[in-house]
Amino acid sequence: MDCIRCAGRMQKRPVRGVLLDYCAPCDAIWLDEGELEALLSRRSRTRAELQAQEQAEASRESSRAVSVLELCPRCQGRLSVTYIRAIPVDQCSRCRGMYFDQGELPAILRALRRGPLARLWMRLRGSRAAGA
Numbered sequence: 001m002d003c004i005r006c007a008g009r010m011q012k013r014p015v016r017g018v019l020l021d022y023c024a025p026c027d028a029i030w031l032d033e034g035e036l037e038a039l040l041s042r043r044s045r046t047r048a049e050l051q052a053q054e055q056a057e058a059s060r061e062s063s064r065a066v067s068v069l070e071l072c073p074r075c076q077g078r079l080s081v082t083y084i085r086a087i088p089v090d091q092c093s094r095c096r097g098m099y100f101d102q103g104e105l106p107a108i109l110r111a112l113r114r115g116p117l118a119r120l121w122m123r124l125r126g127s128r129a130a131g132a
């Protein structure tokens, strides 16, 4: 899946049982519908479920020849700005997925008084050097 800002390939990263799409250069995150709630509720998926999800997403992405920037990276629907705790987020009008620019999701988690969850970024960033 391509990042809507830099067109780079976003990496799939399982965090706390949720399969995030992460753009290392932008430090941006894509969450599919329900994944923010899953992060907050610890309604995590098993490793096997995450692997099945990753394969399904990868095959859908490879079947799409062209990815248009500024459209939803998942389904190419139209993105519009929505506000979570006064923080603007790009949300797809079709699949309801959300794109968080650098720092937006941690700010939202802190606003929701889920500060400890925001530390998952340290893990995502920390693995950048190792993964690159």
Ligand SMILES: [Zn+2]
Binding pocket: 003, 004, 005, 006, 007, 008, 023, 024, 025, 026, 027, 028
């Ligand atoms: Zn990017």
Ligand SMILES: [Zn+2]
Binding pocket: 072, 073, 074, 075, 076, 077, 092, 093, 094, 095, 096, 097
């Ligand atoms: Zn979409």
